[in-house]
Amino acid sequence: MSTTLTIARPDDWHLHLRDSAILQTVLPETARHFARAIVMPNLVPPVVTGAQAAAYRERIMAALPEGMTFQPLMTLYLTEDTDPEDLAAAHASGLITSVKLYPAGATTNSSSGVTNFDKVRPVLEKMAEIGCPLCVHGEVTDREIDIFDREAVFIDRVLDPIRKATPGLRVVMEHITTKNGADYVLANDKDLGATITVQHLILDRNDMLVGGMRPHYYCLPILKRREHREALLAAATSGDTRFFLGTDSAPHPTHAKEAECCAAGCFTAPNALSILAQTFEQAGALDKLEGFTSLHGPAFYGLPVNTDTITLTKGDTEVTYPNALQAGEHTVTVFDPGFPLYWSVG
Secondary structure (H helix, E strand, C coil), X not given: CCEEEEEECCCEEEECCCCHHHHHHHHXXXXXXXXXXXXXXXXXXXXXXXXXXXXXXXXXXXXXXXXXXXXXXXXXXXXXXXXXXXXXXXXXXCCEEEEEXXXXXXXXXXXXXXXCHHHHHHHHHHHHHHCCCEEEECCCCCCCCCHHHHHHHHHHHHHXXXXXXXXXCCEEEECCCCHHHHHHHHCCCCCEEEEECHHHHHCCHHHHXXXXXXXXXXXXXXXXXXXXXXXXXXXXXXXXXXXXXXXXXXCCEHHHHCCXXXXXXXXXXXXXXXXXHHHXXXXXXXXXXXXXXXXXXXXXXXXXXXXXXXXXXXEEEEECCCCEEEECCEEXXXXXXXXXXXXXXX
């Protein structure tokens, strides 16, 4: 016996494709299922100008296997030296879809991020004027703030003041990880949305830490308490259009994930939809999956819903995925949800 569900082809509103050999390996894993994706700009060096975004887009399209269709939605990396006019020109031409704010030191390749938020105020004002959304990695980086509290502190100390000082600025709180984040979105207007990852819907910090450290569950923002995971699941399955999928699929070479000081990120692109279908089914919300994966994101960004569809099928036999993929001289380990999967994408 099998169960099928056909939905509009999904989009991924937060994705890391990296570059070079890893790009060649991971791009097909996204393009197989997703029509579009907001592509993160935290390369080394970061993508900070329109010209750099155009060059990166060319590399992505050159890496796309023949016969696959995929549209990378490019972003600029916000720095204290970002040129508002270059940003506006890139947005007006359709080259970029959004701009990414990393507090300096918050995550992988974020050393060029913002330290003094007053210095980026003219850029934020220009973005509000032209309707360019700001995608936010919402954590403070002060060493005296506990890593499990950094999202909640960021909302109070940074995000809320920015939004109040810049009326009309559209903001996506990326990869929210706390009840604080979900509640903040629910308490605000249509100019605020949030993405939620696969791993934050199914795991809490016990999954990562109890019985030994599991490096392939280590990501930033870090997994939180069970109560926060439950709040995220409630938000994702609620049907509220302000919440949508951003996998934050973040590949690293296996040796970097399993190092003494391991890299942060979960490579979920290959099995994200299988995990989500099973998670939504278990929550009694399979009818809300299409909204979360395929409808709410385009609505927030003012883009059309994809006209093609995918079909998810649940069978009696466990669906398996490769443990790792070859990327040049290294491998990239595929995220393991920790439970068997029975939904496949046809």
